[in-house]
Amino acid sequence: MTHKLNLSAVRITLGRQRFYIPATQVQRCSLVDYETDGIGRFSHWLGLPAEPEQDLHLHLIVPASGVQQGWYLWGKLENVILTQSDIYPLPDLLTQCCQLPALRALVWDESIVPLLSWAR
Numbered sequence: 445m446t447h448k449l450n451l452s453a454v455r456i457t458l459g460r461q462r463f464y465i466p467a468t469q470v471q472r473c474s475l476v477d478y479e480t481d482g483i484g485r486f487s488h489w490l491g492l493p494a495e496p497e498q499d500l501h502l503h504l505i506v507p508a509s510g511v512q513q514g515w516y517l518w519g520k521l522e523n524v525i526l527t528q529s530d531i532y533p534l535p536d537l538l539t540q541c542c543q544l545p546a547l548r549a550l551v552w553d554e555s556i557v558p559l560l561s562w563a564r
Contacts, residue, residue: 458495486515508562
């Protein structure tokens with residue numbers, strides 16, 4: 445008998461880009477009424493250009509990231525279940541040269557999408 449493993453995850457959509465984070469690592473996500481100084485953008489933390497200001501303006505808190513105040517983002521968050529067959533290990537070359545913080549695996553959902561995780 446084989447057991448399939450599933451991962452509860454949060455899919456983050458920023459414009460045309462998507463990312464996944466294990467749901468257990470997301471403490472909170474709330475709508476933003478106003479911005480507070482000192483809270484950066486998720487896209488900038490990832491080293492990416494700012495996402496378009498569309499969809500929802502959100503404040504995401506992921507304590508395991510070490511970013512205590514979290515990030516602002518314009519986008520969508522969805523709770524999803526990833527099956528074991530959706531998740532692929534990082535190729536060695538990508539592991540050695542990728543600068544994307546917390547990149548741990550890849551997810552196939554319509555294209556190849558990063559799975560970010562702060563757990564080892």
